[in-house]
Amino acid sequence: MTVVLEATGLGKRYRRTWALRDCSVAVPEGRVVALVGPNGAGKSTLLHLAVGLLGPSAGEVRVFGAPAASGPETLGRVGFLAQDKPLYHGFTVAEMLRFGARLNPRWDQAEADRWLERFDLPPGRRVGQLSGGQRTQLALALALAKRPRLLLLDEPMADLDPLVRHDLTRLLMETVAAEGLTVVFSSHVLAELATVCDYLVLLATGRVQLAGDTDELLAGHKLLVGPLRNPPRVGPHQVVEASHTDRQTTLLVRTAGPVHDPSWAVHDVGLEQLVLAYMRHPETTTLPRPSLAAVPSDAKEVSA
Amino acid sequence: MTWVAWRQQRPATVAAVALLATAGLVLVASGWQVTAVARDSGLAGCGAAGGDCQVLTEEFTSRYGPILEPVSLLGALLPVAIGLLFGGPLLARELEHGTHRLAWTQSVTRSRWLAARLAVAGAVLVLVSALAAGLLTWWWGRFDQLGISSRAALERGSLVPVATAVLAFAIATSAGALTRRVVPALATGLVAVLVVAIALNLAAQAWLPPRPLTIAYPAGQPSPRAGLDDQVLTSGYRDRAGRHLAAQAVDRLCPGTAGQAVDRCLAANGIQRVDRYQPASRAWQRALTQSALYLVVAALFLGVAWWRTLRPD
Secondary structure, three states: OOOEEEHHHEEEEEOOEEEEEEEEEEEEEEOOOEEOOOOOOOOOHHHHHOOOOOOOEEEEEEEEEOOOOOOOOHHHHEEEEEOOOOOOOEEEHHHHHHHHHHHHHHOOHHHHHHHHHHHHHOOOOHHHHHHHHHHHHHHHHHHHHOOEEEEEEEOOOOOOOOHHHHHHHHHHHHHHHHHHHHHEEEEOOOHHOOOOOOEEEEEEEEEEEEEEEEHHHHHHHEEEEEEEEOOOOOOOOOEEEEEEEOOOOOOOOEEEOOOOOOOEEEEEEEEEEEEHHHHHHOOEEEOOOOOOOOOOOHHOEOOO | OOHHHHHHHHHHHHHHHHHHHHHHHHHHHHHHHHHHHHHOOOHHHHHHHHOOOHHEEEEEHHHHHHHHHHHHHHHHHHHHHHHHHHHHHHHHHHHHHOOHHHHHHOOOHHHHHHHHHHHHHHHHHHHHHHHHHHHHHHHHHHHHHHHHHHHHHHHHOHHHHHHHHHHHHHHHHHHHHHHOOOHHHHHHHHHHHHHHHHHHHHHHHHHHOOOOOOEEEEOOOOOOOOOOEEEEEEEEEEOOOOOEHHHHHHHHHOOOOHHHHHHHHHHOOEEEEEEEOOHHHHHHHHHHHHHHHHHHHHHHHHHHHHHHHOOOO
């Protein structure tokens, strides 16, 4: 497994507050990563550190083995789409593409033209006259025609209507699959990523709360439903979220092996359900782990 | 990168050329009018004809003096305006609109990007400000021909206006890197340019070559260098023993307003007037010194902008 993006003890402090703290993540090559967290959790900070727009206050972040933005080679392998989709408003669409062509040696004009056509963007139109959605499309076309190996997208779909969002996600995923790109999406709405991502990084107030392969995360969490038990006792399993009615207790647990207690009905959880449970309980932290099987279960759990 | 840098410099260049055209219109029109009036009043040929030009000159000055000042101020500020226009938005606009996140994440290192932006902006700036300098030189030349103004000698050569524009550009660029917004960059840039330029001029006058000359002559008499367009920096008195005399002391010694009696009294006491001055003939030397000083300080400001831009936030 090649790691394309690796943060080690990464931290970013603005005066007294830490926007990101003690963040360690490794993004394997070819993955589609959902970087999720509530507003202000540090998603943009992490991405900006990864492209060198921010410098770390602690730790380090490496992209393809080199420090972020350490040279034209590293810069050229990373495509970045900032949250506000910055473009030069005085430029025409064609001039924006020329900008991309002049600043990127691996630029693929045919690919850029194809995206323009697909999005129906008029080359002569000034960027300032484009709609928000069109600007997102143009910015994405710029990032893709650069032919990056790692694509970092900060809230890419935020200002698109659901239909365009759906289309764009599909187109993007086709491209990603065809070229074996690694993609990191950030979003505070998981719904738009749940169907496409296969790796999840959840941030809460500047720290990594949960990280890992989505399949492994889903396999490692269960929903237990049983008669009222407050406080709940579930043996070695870690309770992420508990809710009680008069007669019934529902638990979302991180399992440490099979659940033997027959009084619990065991259900699978959905990714969105899982993420929401963690987001509602930012104090519950799960350290990233390389593989579920490799580490003894009792060594993996940390409660903050 | 050159195309990108030029494309980004284009709006400021268009604005600077428009500014130059407007200023040029004012300068050329006023220049022509001056020439016409001087010709019609006979002032233009007066010196050559060997006549007494005093009355004609005074008449001309009383009529055009009030216009001369504001227009000459416009002329002096023109290179500053062009420099601010080029430097203020260079980094501040990117940072304000967030487009630096686009520019700095392409396959070009930030240092190469900045070097290209500065080089292209600087080249266009030198070109435009040289045009402005030519315009100003021509305009001062109208008055120079008539013997009305000694400024022509000081403003001669395109060097100082170009260096002024480069200084303003450098200061505004670094102000933009620090304030990260266009309007504050322009505002602080303007104030900083004026303060720095005045400070540098005073410093150059005090410490840098060409050093001012000193001339002593009997008080109450006209300076032997009268009419040579010297720039007199300080003027004082000294007594027979060579000691400096305050103006009040001179006043006590020979009371009264200027007149033959006072002149005789001054002469009887052996009091001399001492002038520190820069001869007009050294205009070129002084322009060189001033320009070199401006360029060195401009390099320092560009260094600040460079350091601030290359350091990740």
